[in-house]
Amino acid sequence: MKVAVTGKGGVGKTTVAAFLARCWRDLGREVIAVDADPDANLAGTLGYRGPDIVPLANLKALIEERVGAADRWGGFLRMNPRVEDLPERFAIVVDGIRVLVMGTIERGRGGCACAANILLREVLNHLLLGQGQFLVVDMEAGIEHLGRGTAEGVDAMLVVVEPGWASLQTAGRVAELAGHLGIRQVQAIANKICGDEDLAFVRAHLAGLPLLGWLPFDRELESAARAGSLCREGPFYRQVLRIAEQLGG
Numbered sequence: 001m002k003v004a005v006t007g008k009g010g011v012g013k014t015t016v017a018a019f020l021a022r023c024w025r026d027l028g029r030e031v032i033a034v035d036a037d038p039d040a041n042l043a044g045t046l047g048y049r050g051p052d053i054v055p056l057a058n059l060k061a062l063i064e065e066r067v068g069a070a071d072r073w074g075g076f077l078r079m080n081p082r083v084e085d086l087p088e089r090f091a092i093v094v095d096g097i098r099v100l101v102m103g104t105i106e107r108g109r110g111g112c113a114c115a116a117n118i119l120l121r122e123v124l125n126h127l128l129l130g131q132g133q134f135l136v137v138d139m140e141a142g143i144e145h146l147g148r149g150t151a152e153g154v155d156a157m158l159v160v161v162e163p164g165w166a167s168l169q170t171a172g173r174v175a176e177l178a179g180h181l182g183i184r185q186v187q188a189i190a191n192k193i194c195g196d197e198d199l200a201f202v203r204a205h206l207a208g209l210p211l212l213g214w215l216p217f218d219r220e221l222e223s224a225a226r227a228g229s230l231c232r233e234g235p236f237y238r239q240v241l242r243i244a245e246q247l248g249g
């Protein structure tokens with residue numbers, strides 16, 4: 001099962017991706033968590049406090065070998081690079097969860113920023129998962145990445161929304177574009193819910209997007225995050241666990 005977590009900036013994508021990974025791991029599954037946000041913070045959210053992680057896109061030799069001369073104008077790019085060994089070789093392991101940080105390639109003059117995207121698309125499309133393995137991707141905020149089609153190969157796209165117009169509007173666009181990409185399972189997760197009214201508001205404005213589950217607003221998340229851990233008790237964790245199970249955990 002490959003799942004991409006999307007949505008407007010700040011709605012809780014990284015938090016949801018990290019907790020989903022945690023829950024699947026706690027349910028005894030093997031998990032690969034992919035950070036596809038150039039402003040990467042998934043590993044840190046999972047509790048990683050080591051030295052800076054070098055994203056795959058910054059491994060020049062690897063990019064050259066797999067994708068081609070990404071930073072030379074007119075460089076030739078291979079569209080289907082081998083990716084099978086990437087989690088084993090390059091993921092860092094945080095509390096039993098493999099984390100792959102994709103990163104981004106700076107656009108040089110006339111250069112191409114697509115090598116990292118090709119690699120990401122290939123990981124999401126062609127990385128073979130075994131029985132009971134899960135891959136969860138923390139996507140970049142907004143809808144631009146949908147135009148690049150990097151998440152085309154996921155089984156499910158989860159759109160995180162909060163009780164407010166802006167994130168619900170973005171969710172509508174994400175759902176439409178995901179449909180164009182042929183992703184069949186597109187579902188919303190309502191986050192930062194403070195009561196029945198919040199949930200009712202979200203439900204009323206999902207415009208046909210199915211609601212997979214909802215997560216409470218939880219002040220403890222911040223303090224736990226500062227302490228470098230994910231809180232594995234309490235209502236937030238329990239609700240994510242339910243979602244993880246619904247998704248096949």
Ligand SMILES: Nc1ncnc2c1ncn2[C@@H]1O[C@H](COP(=O)(O)OP(=O)(O)OP(=O)(O)O)[C@@H](O)[C@H]1O
Pocket residue numbers: 008009010011012013014015016037140141191192193215216217218219221222225
């Ligand atoms: N249910 C919640 N209750 C309280 N705070 C939350 C909740 N979900 C997320 N947050 C907080 O909201 C902030 C943004 O969350 P997060 O970084 O997961 O969002 P994001 O969508 O990944 O943001 P970005 O678009 O910048 O990548 C964080 O400080 C996080 O701790």
Ligand SMILES: [Mg+2]
Pocket residue numbers: 013014015037041138
């Ligand atoms: Mg994020």
